[in-house]
Amino acid sequence: MRHRPIPEATVARLPIYLRALLDIAGDRRDVTVSSEDLARMAGVNAAKVRKDLSYLGSYGTRGVGYDVEYLLYQITRELGLTQDWPAAIIGVGNLGRALASYKGFSERGFRIAALFDVSDDVIGSEVGGLPVRHLDDLKEAVVDEGISIGIIATPPAAAQEVAERLVDAGVRSILNFAPAVVNVPPDVTIRKVDLSIELQILSFYQQRTQAIAAAREANRRLGSL
Amino acid sequence: MRHRPIPEATVARLPIYLRALLDIAGDRRDVTVSSEDLARMAGVNAAKVRKDLSYLGSYGTRGVGYDVEYLLYQITRELGLTQDWPAAIIGVGNLGRALASYKGFSERGFRIAALFDVSDDVIGSEVGGLPVRHLDDLKEAVVDEGISIGIIATPPAAAQEVAERLVDAGVRSILNFAPAVVNVPPDVTIRKVDLSIELQILSFYQQRTQAIAAAREANRRLGSL
DNA sequence: TTGAGTTTGTGACTCCGCTCACAAGCTCGT
DNA sequence: ACGAGCTTGTGAGCGGAGTCACAAACTCAA
Numbered sequence: 001m002r003h004r005p006i007p008e009a010t011v012a013r014l015p016i017y018l019r020a021l022l023d024i025a026g027d028r029r030d031v032t033v034s035s036e037d038l039a040r041m042a043g044v045n046a047a048k049v050r051k052d053l054s055y056l057g058s059y060g061t062r063g064v065g066y067d068v069e070y071l072l073y074q075i076t077r078e079l080g081l082t083q084d085w086p087a088a089i090i091g092v093g094n095l096g097r098a099l100a101s102y103k104g105f106s107e108r109g110f111r112i113a114a115l116f117d118v119s120d121d122v123i124g125s126e127v128g129g130l131p132v133r134h135l136d137d138l139k140e141a142v143v144d145e146g147i148s149i150g151i152i153a154t155p156p157a158a159a160q161e162v163a164e165r166l167v168d169a170g171v172r173s174i175l176n177f178a179p180a181v182v183n184v185p186p187d188v189t190i191r192k193v194d195l196s197i198e199l200q201i202l203s204f205y206q207q208r209t210q211a212i213a214a215a216r217e218a219n220r221r222l223g224s225l
Numbered sequence: 226m227r228h229r230p231i232p233e234a235t236v237a238r239l240p241i242y243l244r245a246l247l248d249i250a251g252d253r254r255d256v257t258v259s260s261e262d263l264a265r266m267a268g269v270n271a272a273k274v275r276k277d278l279s280y281l282g283s284y285g286t287r288g289v290g291y292d293v294e295y296l297l298y299q300i301t302r303e304l305g306l307t308q309d310w311p312a313a314i315i316g317v318g319n320l321g322r323a324l325a326s327y328k329g330f331s332e333r334g335f336r337i338a339a340l341f342d343v344s345d346d347v348i349g350s351e352v353g354g355l356p357v358r359h360l361d362d363l364k365e366a367v368v369d370e371g372i373s374i375g376i377i378a379t380p381p382a383a384a385q386e387v388a389e390r391l392v393d394a395g396v397r398s399i400l401n402f403a404p405a406v407v408n409v410p411p412d413v414t415i416r417k418v419d420l421s422i423e424l425q426i427l428s429f430y431q432q433r434t435q436a437i438a439a440a441r442e443a444n445r446r447l448g449s450l
Numbered sequence: 451t452t453g454a455g456t457t458t459g460t461g462a463c464t465c466c467g468c469t470c471a472c473a474a475g476c477t478c479g480t
Numbered sequence: 481a482c483g484a485g486c487t488t489g490t491g492a493g494c495g496g497a498g499t500c501a502c503a504a505a506c507t508c509a510a
Binding site: 259260261271272275276278279283285286287288289290291 | 455456457458459460
C-alpha cells in the first residue's frame with residue numbers, strides 16, 4: 001500500500017484532517033485519536049479516514065488509534081507545509097484586496113509575498129502592508145523572491161494572459177479566482193475557485209426541490225377532484 | 226435518457242457551458258455551436274459536453290450543432306436562474322466585505338439582499354450600499370425579504386451556529402467560506418469554499434514534483450560514482 | 451435522389467472512489 | 481497467560497463518471 005500514489009480525493013481531504021488535528025492538539029485534548037472521532041470532526045465516514053491515512057503509511061495502532069502529534073507531522077510533511085511557499089496575487093480589485101489581507105492564509109502558513117496589477121490607480125499604493133507593483137515586474141519578483149504560487153484575481157478577460165506570464169516566470173502552481181477557463185501546460189497545476197458557479201449550483205438544487213414540491217402540490221389538487 | 230436525474234458532475238459544469246454560451250451570444254458570433262467548439266471553450270472534451278447536454282434533453286441537431294439561444298435558455302431554466310434568489314451574507318469582515326461588493330454575483334444574476342454581523346463596530350454601517358444588521362434580525366429578514374441563500378463569511382468558530390440559525394430561519398441553500406466543518410439537516414444543501422485548502426492542495430502537488438526532481442538528482446549522482 | 455461530409459446521442463468499457471465487513475493486532479484486567 | 485473489547489488496515493463489491501467509438505440523422509451540392 002505504502003508506495004502507491006495518493007489519490008486526488010484523498011489529497012483534497014488531508015487539509016481537513018490537518019485542521020481537525022490542530023484543533024485537538026491545540027486543546028491538548030488527547031494524545032491519540034480514533035478514526036471514528038476524526039471522521040466526526042471532518043464530517044466524513046470512519047472507513048474513509050482510515051483508508052486515506054493508510055495511503056500515508058501505517059501510522060495508527062490497532063486498539064488505540066492515531067498519535068495526534070505524529071499524524072500532524074506526517075500530514076504536514078506530505079502536504080509540503082514544512083517549507084513555505086510564497087504567493088503572489090495578481091489583480092488588486094475587490095477580491096484581490098480581500099485575499100491580500102485574509103488572515104486564513106497566514107494562519108495556515110502561506111505568505112503573500114507580492115501584489116501586482118496593471119492600473120496606475122493602484123500601483124504604488126499599499127494593500128495589507130505590501131506595495132502593489134506593475135505586472136511587468138512579475139518575472140523579476142518571482143525569481144528574486146522565490147515565489148511559487150500565483151493567485152489570479154483579475155477580471156476574466158485578463159486571466160489567460162496573466163496565467164501565461166506566471167508560467168513564463170516559472171510559477172508551477174496557480175489558483176484562479178477569475179470566472180474564466182484558463183489553459184496551462186501539463187506540468188503546471190491549476191485550481192479554480194469560482195464564486196458565482198457555486199451559487200448557480202445551489203440555485204439548481206433549490207430550484208429542483210421547489211419544482212418537486214410544486215409538482216406534488218399539483219398532483220394533490222388533481223387527486224382531490 | 227430525458228427523465229433520468231442530472232448527475233452532480235454535470236450540474237457543476239452547466240454554469241461553465243452557460244458562460245461560454247453567453248460569450249458566443251454576446252459576440253453575435255454564430256447561431257449554432259458544435260460540441261467540439263463548446264468543449265474547447267469550456268476546457269473539457271467534446272463527448273462529455275454531448276453527454277452532459279443530453280441529460281437536459283435532445284436539444285442538438287445532428288450535422289449542425291446546438292442552437293445557441295435555445296441552449297442558453299434551457300440551461301438557464303434548468304439551473305433555476307429564471308427567478309432570482311436573494312442572498313444574505315453573514316459576517317462582514319475582510320471576506321464578507323469583498324463578497325458584498327463583488328460584481329461577479331450581480332453579473333450572474335445573484336443579488337445580495339442583506340448583511341449581518343454581531344459586532345457593534347460594523348452594525349449600522351454601510352457596505353456595498355447595504356446596511357449591516359444584527360444577526361438577531363436574520364429570521365425576520367429571511368421571511369420578509371424572501372432570502373433563499375445564506376453565505377457564511379464568519380470566523381470558523383461561529384460557522385456552525387450561524388448555519389443553524391439560517392436553517393431555523395428557513396434557508397435551504399448555504400455557501401460556507403469559513404474554514405470549518407458545518408453540519409446541516411439532509412434537506413439543506415451546503416457547499417464550501419475553503420481558500421487555504423486550495424493552497425494546501427497546490428502545495429502538495431508542488432512539493433511532490435520537487436521531491437521527484439530531488440530523487441532523480443540523487444540517483445544521477447549515485448549513478449556517476 | 452444520391453452520396454459525401456458533419457455532428458449528435460448513446461451503448462460499452464474502464465477507472466476511480468466510497469462503503470462494507472472482517473481479520474489482524476493492540477490494551478488491559480484478571 | 482489469556483480472553484474480552486477496541487481499533488486499524490484492507491480486500492471485495494458497487495456505483496458514478498469519463499472516454500471511445502459508431503450508428504443515426506442532418507445539410508448541401510450535383
